[in-house]
Structures are given as structure tokens and as C-alpha cells.
Amino acid sequence: MSKFLLAFLFAFSLAACGGSSDTNTAGANDITTNPVYQKGQALIAKNDCLTCHKIDEKLIGPTYREVATKYASASDTIVPYLAHKVMKGGTGTWGQVAMAAHPNLTEEDATALVKYVLLFK
Numbered sequence: 001m002s003k004f005l006l007a008f009l010f011a012f013s014l015a016a017c018g019g020s021s022d023t024n025t026a027g028a029n030d031i032t033t034n035p036v037y038q039k040g041q042a043l044i045a046k047n048d049c050l051t052c053h054k055i056d057e058k059l060i061g062p063t064y065r066e067v068a069t070k071y072a073s074a075s076d077t078i079v080p081y082l083a084h085k086v087m088k089g090g091t092g093t094w095g096q097v098a099m100a101a102h103p104n105l106t107e108e109d110a111t112a113l114v115k116y117v118l119l120f121k
């Protein structure tokens with residue numbers, strides 16, 4: 001029994017260390033256990049999003065927290081809208097700087113990335 005418990009604790013601590021230090025774990029509700037978060041985190045690592053966006057630090061694009069806050073009370077149709085914007089690129093919502101197009105991103109991955117971004121409200 002105690003061996004089982006130790007194995008469980010070990011597995012749990014490994015999982016707990018899996019999150020990146022750049023993420024928000026400050027709130028009472030830990031989003032890092034959310035599958036939407038985990039999928040987005042994996043996709044973000046494979047794409048160039050972090051060159052222009054961080055969760056809390058303003059770079060070339062708006063922070064993900066700003067984006068999530070802006071659309072916090074938007075209807076669900078905002079997800080496909082933003083996914084297409086990420087795929088096609090665009091400008092004018094946050095200023096004159098343009099987001100590059102991401103022609104290699106599938107709609108499914110763009111959607112997963114947008115859902116991830118919208119978690120940071």
C-alpha cells in the first residue's frame with residue numbers, strides 16, 4: 001500500500017513540474033491542469049507565437065491576458081473569428097502593427113491556440 005502511495009506521489013510531482021514557469025499559476029484556479037491549456041501549450045512551443053506574444057509582457061502583439069480580457073464576454077463565434085485571424089494575419093484591432101499570417105497552421109490547431117489564449121482572462 002505504501003509503495004503504491006509513493007508511486008502515486010512521484011507521478012503527481014512529475015506532472016506538477018511539467019508546467020512552464022512562464023504561465024499563470026498564481027490564481028486560485030490552476031489552469032495548467034486544463035486539457036485546453038495543455039494542448040495550447042504544446043502547440044505554442046511549435047509555433048512562433050511567443051516571438052510576438054507573452055502572457056503578461058507586451059511584445060509586438062497584445063499580451064494574451066489583454067486578448068482574453070477583451071473577449072471575456074464575447075460569444076462563442078469569437079473563437080472561429082480569431083482562429084481565422086491567426087491563420088490569415090491582420091491588423092487594426094490593437095493598433096497598426098500587423099500579425100503575420102500562419103498559412104501552415106490547420107484550422108484545428110488555430111482553434112486550439114485561440115481557446116488556449118482565451119483562458120488567460
Ligand code: HEC
Pocket residue numbers: 047048049050051052053060061062067082085086090091092093094095096097098099100102105113114117
Ligand atoms: C509577427 C508578430 C506576431 C506573431 C508571430 C503572432 N502574432 Fe498574434 N498578433 C500580433 C499583432 C501585432 C496583433 C494585433 C493585431 C491587430 O491589431 O489587429 C496580434 C493579435 C493576436 C490575437 C488577437 C486578434 C484580435 O483580433 O483581437 C490573437 C488571438 C493572436 N494574435 C494569437 C496569435 C497566435 C496563436 C500566434 C501563433 C500562431 C500569433 N498570434 C503569432 C503579432 C503576432
